[in-house]
Amino acid sequence: MTRFVLGRIGFYTLIAVLLAFFTVPLLWLVTAPFTSDPTYEVRVPDFTWDNFAALLEHPYALPSLWNSVVLSAGTAVLVVIFAALAAYALSRVRLPGRDALLYALLLLSSIITGTAAMVPLFQLAVELNLIDSQFGLILILTGGLLPAAIFMLKDFMDSTPKSYEESARVFGASPLQIVRDVVVPLVRPGLATIAVWAVANVWGNFLMPYLLLSDVEKQPAAVITYTLYTEGGQANLSMLSTFGLLYSIPVVLMYLFVSKKYGFRFHGGIKR
Amino acid sequence: MAAIELRGLTKVYPGGVRALDALDLVIPDGEFFALLGPSGCGKTTLLRTIAGLETATGGAVVIGDRDVTGVQPGARDVAMVFQDYALFPHMDVTDNIAYPLRIKKVSKNDRRDKAAEVGARLGLEHLMDRRPGQLSGGQQQRVALARVMATQAQAFLFDEPLSNLDARLRLEARTFLKKLQRELGVTTVFVTHDQAEALAMADRMAVMESGHIRQIGTPAEVFQRPANTFVAGFIGSTPMNLLDGVVRGDTLEVAGCKVAVPAAAEGRLSDGGKIVYGVRPEYMTYSAEPADGALGGKVSIVENLGASHLVTLDVNDVNVQAVVPEGSEPAVGDDGYALPRRDRALVYLDGELV
Structure with missing residues (x-):
């Protein structure tokens, strides 16, 4: 009996320590x-709005959040559209070597937005006049996310x-009507999952925008965070924490909204 | 409304599987036609080829006066009910029924009116706002039927329309479907693997085996005079007795017993020829006393069929089955004699009916 109680106490202590490890940063x-005057300690706050006021005066902080929204939303829209069409085709048309193609794409995709492709991508962007362009960056990010998205959606x-589709076909629906009226509504939870996943990916991406966007007015929040220093070259903790809070809120809200509306599932659509 | 005609219809799948082999079939206008066969016989492929979901490798599909062999499914003016009903789970009943009209660009109000009208006809008035997931199997089937009716197509195609229903509901739905088809008078082809379903519902039926039609006829014809041993073995709730035999003058020697030559085969058999003697258990008269021309043996099994019993006799190591009315069933181990009805017994030569 005592052994059981001691075991329980030990177990809960372990859990508490683990939880604290993750809770303290939050x-x-x-x-x-x-x-x-924040330091690295967690202290009872004195509820001042000064940090927010200071952040408002920062010329690039709030616009950069908007840039993040533009980049992630733009990428998510492109990824969902192209992944849905490609996944539908790959799922319905029998192609020789289809699965090999999918796995090859998945493997290569980690290279596209990975460090290995940095130089060629940079050169490509320069040649295509897409350097320092948000649209260009969206295209590159989309390319990096598409293979995994296609894989999941398929x-x-x-x-x-x-x-369902055959039924619509016999009624005379065209392929695009079938996709719009039947397929998209059926895989909507999948599309929502892909969209959220794409947004979260782009939202947190630092390296690509840092390399491809030189104009500070176009840079997203992830890059701006990197510039929040004091005059002395120290990390500006009041600005960083305030900005960090604002930076994380939209993602949390999005997860809550989508989870409530569609529910997250990483497997297929219909209960039979 | 229109007749359906198939001319030399052939379907070969990539890989060489011959699902349909030069089928010829005419289904007259307004007929309720059953395609019956074991799984893998090509009946569903045939239905899907009529619908246009499969492309024919050879031959022609003619609906009405129009050759639709190369025409897209949507332009063939047929409507199909799928085995799983394929009701769109994200649309309510009204939208499901009205979907074919939406494709035809009928205005929203007309669509709703038509859906309400057809829905009411099938007793769905109180369910029009529900999603398919909130309906029972029988209700889903009626929604699928309503959707097909709303298309006002020339012909209806049903793929195993009853197989997703509970056994009891199936009988009800069978009667309902037959009545509905009669009222609508639309040429209807349905696929089933259940011979009882085909016999009960169809005006005429085709029995298929591995891409070939083995017999076409009314249920009565197919039940009473199966054209070959395959159909004979496939049709009937209790399988037909198919016994090897030899012609001995003007009698037959079957399972060591002498039986009379069936009426239909009289004078058409040559002495000493090997035949297969076929008689349904229902067309046997059972008695405990020996009779002339009866198959006699020991009762090995008695199965209860409800209002009757299926008695299996061991006749010189050959199983012979007879249906015995309730009350007069024998006990296992008794001697029994089964006398075939001469006007219902059949003789098969090389698998084909004589």
Whole structure:
């Protein structure tokens, strides 16, 4: 009996330590912005809005959040559209070597936005006049995310019965009507998952925008965070914490919204 | 409404599987036609080829006066009910029924009116706002039928329309479908693997085996005079007795017993020829006393069929089955004699009916 109780106590202590390990940084994130002179400690805040006022005066902070929204939303839209069409085609048309193609794409995709392709991508962007362009960056990010997105969506498409589409076909629906009226509504949870995943990916991406956008007015929040120093070259903790809080809120809200509306699932569409 | 005609229809799948082999078939206008066969016989492929979901490798599909062999499914003016009904789960009943009209660009109000009208006809009035997931199997089937009716197509195609229903509901739906088809008078082809379903519903039926049609006829014709041993073995809730035999003058020697030559085969058999003697258990008269021309043996199994019993006799190591009315069933181990009805017994020579 005592052994059982001791075991339980030990177990919960371990859990508590683990939880604290993850909670303390989060606590810092929500308290530091409201503290007048934040350090690396978690302290009871004195509820000042000064840090927010200072951030508002920063010329690039708030616009950079908007840039992040533009980049991630633009990428998500392109990824969802192209991945849906490609996944539908790959799921419904029998091609020799189709699975090999998918796996090759998936493998290569980690290279496209990975460090190995940095120089060629940079050169390509320069040649195509897409350097320092948000649109160019969106295209490159889309290219990097598409293979994995196609791979995930194909699974959704595979698990939707063909009879729905065939039924619509016999009624005379064109392929585009079938996609719009039948396929898209059926795989909507999959599309939502892909969209959120793409947004989260772009939102946190530092390297690509840092390399491809030189104009500070076009840079997203992830890059601007890197510039928040004091005159002395020290990390500006009041600005960093405040900006960090604002930077994380949209992603949290998005997860809550989409999870409530569609529910997250990483497997296919229909309960049979 | 239109007749359906198939001329030399052939479907070969990549890989060489011959699913349909030069089929010829005419289904007259307004007929309720069943395609029956074991799984893999090509019946569903045939239905899908009529619908245009499969492209024919050779031959022609003619609906009405129009050769539609190369025409897209949507332009063939047929409507299809799928085995799983294929009701769109994200649309309510009204939108599901109205979907074919939406494709035809009928205005929203007319669509809703038509859906309400057809829905009411099938007793779906109170369900029009529900999603398919909130309906029972029987209700889903009626929505699928309503959707097909709303198209006002020339012909209806049903793929295993009853197989997704519970056994009891299936009988109800069978009667309902037959009545509905009669009222609408639309040429309807349905696929089934259940011979009882085909016999019960169809005006005429085709029995298929590995891409070939083995017999076409009314249910009565197919049940009473199966054209070959395949059809004979496939049709009937209790399988037909198919016994090897030899012609001995004007009698037949079957399972060591002498039986009379069936009426239909009289004078058409040559002495000493090998035949297969076929008689349904329902067309046997059972008695405990020996009779002339009866198959006699020991009762090995008695199966209860409800209002009757299926008795299996061991006749010189050959199983012979007879249906015995309730009350007069024998006990296992008794001696029994089964006398075939001469006007219902059949003789097959090389697998074909004589």
